[in-house]
Amino acid sequence: MKRIIVAPSILSADFADLKTELKRIEAAGANWAHVDVMDGHFVPNITIGAPVVKSLRKATPLTLDVHLMITDPQKYWKDFQEAGADIIVFHVEAVKNAKGLLEEIKASGIKAGVSIKPATPVSEIESLLDSLDLVLVMTVEPGFGGQSFMETQVSKIAALRKIIDDRKYNCIIEVDGGINDKTAKVCVAAGADALVSGNYIFSAGDIKKAVESLR
Ligand SMILES: O=C(CO)[C@@H](O)[C@H](O)COP(=O)(O)O
Numbered sequence: 001m002k003r004i005i006v007a008p009s010i011l012s013a014d015f016a017d018l019k020t021e022l023k024r025i026e027a028a029g030a031n032w033a034h035v036d037v038m039d040g041h042f043v044p045n046i047t048i049g050a051p052v053v054k055s056l057r058k059a060t061p062l063t064l065d066v067h068l069m070i071t072d073p074q075k076y077w078k079d080f081q082e083a084g085a086d087i088i089v090f091h092v093e094a095v096k097n098a099k100g101l102l103e104e105i106k107a108s109g110i111k112a113g114v115s116i117k118p119a120t121p122v123s124e125i126e127s128l129l130d131s132l133d134l135v136l137v138m139t140v141e142p143g144f145g146g147q148s149f150m151e152t153q154v155s156k157i158a159a160l161r162k163i164i165d166d167r168k169y170n171c172i173i174e175v176d177g178g179i180n181d182k183t184a185k186v187c188v189a190a191g192a193d194a195l196v197s198g199n200y201i202f203s204a205g206d207i208k209k210a211v212e213s214l215r
């Protein structure tokens with residue numbers, strides 16, 4: 001059985017004590033820390049920027065999975081790479097030349113991915129899959145933690161799994177939004193490799209148990 005990657009979203013962590021929160025998820029067996037960057041323009045919320053990622057980098061050996069929900073990823077991705085991101089994911093809806101940006105990010109030596117909003121079909125990214133390290137399927141409307149999982153997105157995960165396997169692409173499927181022990185099962189059955197989870201993990205009394213329940 002494949003080992004599922006668990007990426008707690010620190011959007012639901014205590015922002016005044018991120019170092020401790022990172023230690024908690026490390027001890028709980030998390031694989032990555034998912035960092036939600038929002039600009040108040042691409043999505044109606046503002047979160048954190050590259051200086052915070054720089055501090056997170058010093059505080060943890062966990063893979064930093066940076067999810068850019070911003071209007072202009074071409075302009076800002078480098079700041080996040082220099083700050084210590086291991087993976088940079090941008091939204092395909094935000095750019096004109098996704099392939100070019102992917103190649104630029106990968107040439108910097110880190111991994112690159114694209115994310116798709118619930119209304120964006122798989123056909124929008126099919127031609128990118130051979131260049132992608134990761135595709136991030138949003139199972140909520142991006143912008144906020146703690147929303148309910150959209151079942152309508154499960155068929156998208158399955159469709160991506162089929163294309164990736166049929167064509168033997170080297171691309172991970174990550175799912176983000178409303179992931180808990182029940183929705184995780186549905187996503188993994190549909191073909192997800194990595195699960196982002198914020199509210200479910202950080203509101204759990206025993207976060208180790210919560211991480212394990214996702215696997
Ligand atoms: O990108 C986003 C929201 O836009 C996510 O990463 C959420 O932060 C996940 O939080 P939960 O839905 O698991 O609480």
Ligand SMILES: [Fe+2]
Nearest residue numbers: 036067176196
């Ligand atoms: Fe996210």
